[in-house]
Structure formats: C-alpha cells, structure tokens
Amino acid sequence: MWPGLEALPWRWAGGAALALGLALLVRGWRRRRAPRREVLFFPSPVTCTAALLGEPRPAPCPCPLPHGDSPLARLLRRLLSARRSLELCLFAFSSPQLGRAVQLLHRRGVRVRLVTDADYMALSGSQVGRLRQAGIQVRHDQESGYMHHKFAIVDKKMLITGSLNWTTQAIQNNRENVLIVEDAEYVEPFLAEFERIWEEYNPANYTFFPNKKEQK
Numbered sequence: 001m002w003p004g005l006e007a008l009p010w011r012w013a014g015g016a017a018l019a020l021g022l023a024l025l026v027r028g029w030r031r032r033r034a035p036r037r038e039v040l041f042f043p044s045p046v047t048c049t050a051a052l053l054g055e056p057r058p059a060p061c062p063c064p065l066p067h068g069d070s071p072l073a074r075l076l077r078r079l080l081s082a083r084r085s086l087e088l089c090l091f092a093f094s095s096p097q098l099g100r101a102v103q104l105l106h107r108r109g110v111r112v113r114l115v116t117d118a119d120y121m122a123l124s125g126s127q128v129g130r131l132r133q134a135g136i137q138v139r140h141d142q143e144s145g146y147m148h149h150k151f152a153i154v155d156k157k158m159l160i161t162g163s164l165n166w167t168t169q170a171i172q173n174n175r176e177n178v179l180i181v182e183d184a185e186y187v188e189p190f191l192a193e194f195e196r197i198w199e200e201y202n203p204a205n206y207t208f209f210p211n212k213k214e215q216k
C-alpha cells in the first residue's frame with residue numbers, strides 16, 4: 001500500500017492506486033523508444049569530429065572546419081553508442097575518423113571484431129594494421145573472390161549497412177548510402193552471417209599460398 005492510502009476510504013484508495021498505476025504505465029510507454037530507422041546519404045561535407053572522438057580541444061574549437069552535423073558525424077555517433085560489442089564486416093577500411101572511433105570503443109572495453117578483405121587490408125592507408133596493433137581481433141578471407149560485405153552490428157541490436165566503403169574517398173566524394181536499423185528481423189541474419197564468416201576465416205584454416213584473386 002502506498003503511504004497515506006491506508007487512511008482513505010477503500011473506494012478512494014482503490015481509485016488512487018488505479019490512477020497511479022495508469023500514470024506509471026503511460027510514462028513507461030512514453031519512455032519506450034521506437035526502433036531506430038535512419039538513412040544517411042553521402043558524400044558528406046567535411047566537418048570537425050574532434051568532440052565526438054574525445055580529442056582534447058579548447059572551447060570553442062579553434063580548427064577552421066565547420067562544426068555542424070553531417071552524415072559522417074551521425075555515423076560516428078551510432079558507432080560510438082556501442083557499450084558491449086561491435087562486429088565489423090568491411091571490404092575496405094581507411095577512414096582515419098572511423099578508425100579512431102573503433103579504437104576508442106576498444107579502449108572503453110567494447111569487444112570489437114573485424115572481418116575484412118585480404119587484398120584491400122594491405123593497401124596504403126588501411127586502418128586494419130593500426131587496429132591489429134591496438135589489440136583488436138581481425139580475420140580476413142583467403143578466397144579467389146572478394147570479401148565485399150559492408151556492414152556493422154552494434155551491441156547485437158543495431159545494424160549499419162549500405163553501399164559505403166569506410167574510406168575517405170567514399171565518404172567525401174562518392175554517392176553512397178547507409179541504412180541504420182534496430183530490428184531483430186534484419187539484425188539477426190546479418191549477425192549469423194558474420195559469425196559464419198568469422199569461423200570460416202579462423203586462422204587455423206589458412207593456407208600459405210591461396211589462389212590469387214581475379215580482378216573485378
């Protein structure tokens with residue numbers, strides 16, 4: 001019994017309890033966030049991302065870059081919302097900003113796993129070597145074709161996918177799209193695909209002289 005209700009006539013007390021219960025229920029409905037559905041289109045204008053990436057800067061930031069919102073900034077915010085896990089399945093990964101975001105999550109204790117393409121991870125400017133040096137788990141293909149997926153899964157509940165390669169060229173110059181959804185119907189198949197590839201690319205299964213890939 002709520003304090004004070006025992007002094008009321010039982011009809012009043014029952015009505016007050018019912019009203020209180022309904023109020024709490026309505027509050028819960030209001031607080032319940034609808035599943036996220038968001039679409040980002042690129043190219044993205046160049047903006048300052050220092051604050052998002054936790055880089056110490058005086059206030060206001062003295063850099064000459066614009067400080068407004070952008071598709072890249074919104075993508076960074078979705079990635080940085082990870083609290084427990086981040087699965088990355090990426091053909092090409094050379095964006096310094098996205099690389100710093102992934103390392104920041106790793107330092108926060110988020111479990112990060114990356115699957116990538118063996119040929120493109122070796123190109124100049126790739127972030128994959130830096131991520132490996134930071135202690136992030138990385139696996140790559142040994143197939144004649146390309147590991148051409150482009151998706152990420154945040155905390156096993158948010159899917160980020162689309163045409164965008166995680167490269168500066170794609171982010172700043174290409175017409176690209178990214179879809180962000182929190183819907184188990186879509187997240188679960190992508191998570192299953194990631195786990196299947198993760199096991200398939202186990203280093204215990206590597207060969208020393210895989211077949212050379214054909215050019216696209």
